[in-house]
Amino acid sequence: xxxxxxxxxxxxxxxxxxxxxxxxxxxxxxxxxxxxxxxxxxxxxxxxxxxxxxxxxxxxxxxxxxxxxxxxxxxxxxxxxxxxxxxxxxxxxxxxxxxxxxxxxxxxxxxxxxxxxxxxxxxxxxxxxxxxxxxxxxxxxxxxxxxxxxxxxxxxxxxxxxxxxxxxxxxxxxxxxxxxxxxxxxxxxxxxxxxxxxxxxxxxxxxxxxxxxxxxxxxxxxxxxxxxxxxxxxxxxxxxxxxxxxxxxxxxxxxxxxxxxxxxxxxxxxxxxxxxxxxxxxxxxxxxxxxx
Amino acid sequence: xxxxxxxxxxxxxxxxxxxxxxxxxxxxxxxxxxxxxxxxxxxxxxxxxxxxxxxxxxxxxxxxxxxxxxxxxxxxxxxxxxxxxxxxxxxxxxxxxxxxxxxxxxxxxxxxxxxxxxxxxxxxxxxxxxxxxxxxxxxxxxxxxxxxxxxxxxxxxxxxxxxxxxxxxxxxxxxxxxxxxxxxxxxxxxxxxxxxxxxxxxxxxxxxxxxxxxxxxxxxxxxxxxxxxxxxxxxxxxxxxxxxxxxxxxxxxxxxxxxxxxxxxxxxxxxxxxxxxxx
Numbered sequence: 001x002x003x004x005x006x007x008x009x010x011x012x013x014x015x016x017x018x019x020x021x022x023x024x025x026x027x028x029x030x031x032x033x034x035x036x037x038x039x040x041x042x043x044x045x046x047x048x049x050x051x052x053x054x055x056x057x058x059x060x061x062x063x064x065x066x067x068x069x070x071x072x073x074x075x076x077x078x079x080x081x082x083x084x085x086x087x088x089x090x091x092x093x094x095x096x097x098x099x100x101x102x103x104x105x106x107x108x109x110x111x112x113x114x115x116x117x118x119x120x121x122x123x124x125x126x127x128x129x130x131x132x133x134x135x136x137x138x139x140x141x142x143x144x145x146x147x148x149x150x151x152x153x154x155x156x157x158x159x160x161x162x163x164x165x166x167x168x169x170x171x172x173x174x175x176x177x178x179x180x181x182x183x184x185x186x187x188x189x190x191x192x193x194x195x196x197x198x199x200x201x202x203x204x205x206x207x208x209x210x211x212x213x214x215x216x217x218x219x220x221x222x223x224x225x226x227x228x229x230x231x232x233x234x235x236x237x238x239x240x241x242x243x244x245x246x247x248x249x250x251x252x253x254x255x256x257x258x259x260x261x262x263x264x265x266x267x268x269x270x271x272x273x274x275x276x277x278x279x280x281x282x283x284x285x286x287x288x289x290x291x292x
Numbered sequence: 293x294x295x296x297x298x299x300x301x302x303x304x305x306x307x308x309x310x311x312x313x314x315x316x317x318x319x320x321x322x323x324x325x326x327x328x329x330x331x332x333x334x335x336x337x338x339x340x341x342x343x344x345x346x347x348x349x350x351x352x353x354x355x356x357x358x359x360x361x362x363x364x365x366x367x368x369x370x371x372x373x374x375x376x377x378x379x380x381x382x383x384x385x386x387x388x389x390x391x392x393x394x395x396x397x398x399x400x401x402x403x404x405x406x407x408x409x410x411x412x413x414x415x416x417x418x419x420x421x422x423x424x425x426x427x428x429x430x431x432x433x434x435x436x437x438x439x440x441x442x443x444x445x446x447x448x449x450x451x452x453x454x455x456x457x458x459x460x461x462x463x464x465x466x467x468x469x470x471x472x473x474x475x476x477x478x479x480x481x482x483x484x485x486x487x488x489x490x491x492x493x494x495x496x497x498x499x500x501x502x503x504x505x506x507x508x509x510x511x512x513x514x515x516x517x518x519x520x521x522x523x524x525x526x527x528x529x530x531x532x533x534x535x536x537x538x539x540x541x542x543x544x545x546x547x548x549x550x551x552x553x554x555x556x557x558x559x560x561x562x563x564x565x566x567x568x569x570x571x
């Protein structure tokens with residue numbers, strides 16, 4: 001279910017003195033099964049863009065095609081689009097409201113009018129995917145869970161709709177490193193094992209770079225960079241200009257190159273940096289020995 | 293250390309004491325915060341960091357033990373106002389701390405409540421906004437500011453009370469990298485130039501690396517404590533808690549394992565560059 005965005009523009013409060021163009025000139029193709037990291041500073045238009053992916057916002061200009069259907073067109077069935085494109089907002093635990101975890105996750109499927117046996121199956125599957133035991137957690141109140149658990153319940157609620165595309169806006173914000181890794185690990189599983197297309201919105205460059213196949217960088221309502229994490233991090237000056245800054249490892253590699261060390265500029269992880277530095281260290285040591 | 297400003301002696305705190313859902317959030321914490329210190333408190337979710345922070349200005353009172361702020365026992369109701377005036381807090385969510393519709397009114401809220409005369413309030417508000425670099429935004433609406441700007445206005449609101457200590461309770465958690473830098477740089481400057489004591493609670497290890505002292509909490513107790521170099525050297529212990537060390541510390545560990553003589557207290561990119569390409 002590919003998503004095609006063409007010349008998208010969105011203006012809030014159009015025609016009033018407080019009119020704001022949030023995004024403009026957005027062209028983007030999201031292929032089936034892709035994992036995209038959408039990054040950019042606050043106010044760059046990330047959230048506005050993702051709300052177009054399931055028709056929550058309508059384009060002021062341009063169009064969004066999901067599986068070939070124009071979401072702004074007369075044939076668009078937004079109900080079915082929203083079932084296929086699941087959106088998890090920031091701090092989704094604030095949207096939990098039912099008395100039990102089970103009922104909360106079941107809310108969407110019940111709204112679809114599915115028989116209760118099917119609802120149960122979906123809820124159990126969704127809870128298992130996010131690593132929560134339906135038996136132990138299902139009967140509890142969502143308000144009696146830890147931060148990481150409530151976050152997972154909220155994601156399960158979207159998964160129970162069995163979407164093809166999962167859009168997550170900062171799913172790990174405010175969690176500690178272990179909680180972050182858990183949530184993002186589940187997202188990665190959904191992509192790898194269940195073949196979901198994932199659009200992950202985040203401020204955390206280091207984290208998205210580890211997960212996504214492609215990074216799309218937004219600033220001032222436009223897409224300013226798009227490419228693999230390595231391609232994007234080789235553009236350190238652009239990232240700096242838009243206020244994102246570089247993670248420590250790419251920053252170190254860029255500085256070593258600037259000082260004439262022959263290391264790859266596109267190393268992203270501690271492991272890659274280690275092998276690059278060890279390689280040139282031993283080579284330099286050999287050269288010193290040869291001269292002596 | 294300089295003279296102590298806040299002391300915690302064997303502080304224990306239970307949520308719902310005596311009930312089935314009793315939860316021991318702090319378990320015998322001893323801590324001394326020196327005047328003018330910049331302390332970072334880290335630890336996994338549920339380790340008691342925020343509960344500890346709320347004891348520093350008497351939002352919570354110990355179940356057992358004593359907290360003293362500038363010598364004042366926080367259990368004494370008579371000390372409450374003076375404790376809260378001298379220790380100001382900024383919380384996580386930039387969207388639910390600002391109350392007024394204009395930035396300068398928001399900053400004036402605290403001193404108004406203290407009954408400061410209007411002419412003095414005007415001076416304090418202008419000064420506080422200048423200190424956080426928001427002077428030119430005094431007449432703007434808070435909801436039109438960025439997250440980092442909102443948090444700086446929240447800090448100005450605290451400064452207008454003329455406090456001696458600023459507690460940032462995960463105040464950078466919801467911000468983007470430039471917003472986090474703005475807030476942290478502001479806190480650092482206030483610490484250095486104005487002598488303000490800062491207690492910064494954070495999940496970002498890179499932020500803690502710049503503090504004078506790091507306190508690591510686990511299950512309601514202080515698990516580790518020391519300078520950032522001393523604390524982040526203990527990679528295994530931190531990883532056992534599910535915390536990550538700053539990436540330069542992790543890289544230094546790997547390089548040492550490969551036989552490179554990297555110092556074991558290295559924290560920052562600049563230091564790694566200096567080691568690899570000595571100038």
